[in-house]
Amino acid sequence: MQRRTHMRKSERHQVIKRIIQEKTVRTQEELLAELKELNITATQATISRDIRDLKIVKKADKDGLVRFELFTEVSATEEQTDHQELFRQMNEFVTKVDVAQFLTVLHTLPNNAQLLSASLDDYPLPGKVATIAGFDTIVIITKSNDDALAVADFFNQQIAL
Structure with a gap:
């Protein structure tokens, strides 16, 4: 497989959103690993900025364990x-x-x-x-x-x- 070395920010954001919605991701390291599986390289600093830009928050799941989720306004x-x-x-x-x-x-x-x-x-x-x-x-x-x-x-x- 060919490594993808550069991806536009908007494309990377879409991929990150999809990962967060489809998988249980608890840490930035896990998110980096998921991106790597898709042949997308990014630095820890880039992922930190992406998390802030996308308003990804940590929230406890039904087991009380913290995971990443996209922030949504609550009713x-x-x-x-x-x-x-x-x-x-x-x-x-x-x-x-x-x-x-x-x-x-x-x-x-x-x-x-x-x-x-x-x-x-x-x-x-x-x-x-x-x-x-x-x-x-x-x-x-x-x-x-x-x-x-x-x-x-x-x-x-x-x-x-």
């Missing part, structure tokens, strides 16, 4: 369902809520922080700047100490600890 009904899922996850996974200055720290059951954090990223918490997740801990960075306290209050009101 009000889908957003409500997503929020219900977030509240279910909060009640199921969160074991403790702490505040340290402008940070709200959520302690979760083992191996559940990243899944809950991904759901939190889509939820409009006032004052939230970012979330960072580990194995059993999520740090929610807020703009101020007051915002961190408000976020902690939100969680304490939503979950039954």
Whole structure:
């Protein structure tokens, strides 16, 4: 087979969309491997730009594993369902809520922080700047100490600890 060394950006974007829609792709490395199987060469930097340009997001699948998906606007009904899922996850996974200055720290059951954090990223918490997740801990960075306290209050009101 002949190697294809150059492809227009728009063509590569179409191929990437098709791969994401037809296959389970969890990492940039897996996406690069899929492209390579199609004799399309690209660098890691190019793939990173393509992912940003195409608005490809990571989303948890039915097994709780993260995979790439094309971003789509959600309807009000889908957003409500997503929020219900977030509240279910909060009640199921969160074991403790702490505040340290402008940070709200959520302690979760083992191996559940990243899944809950991904759901939190889509939820409009006032004052939230970012979330960072580990194995059993999520740090929610807020703009101020007051915002961190408000976020902690939100969680304490939503979950039954």
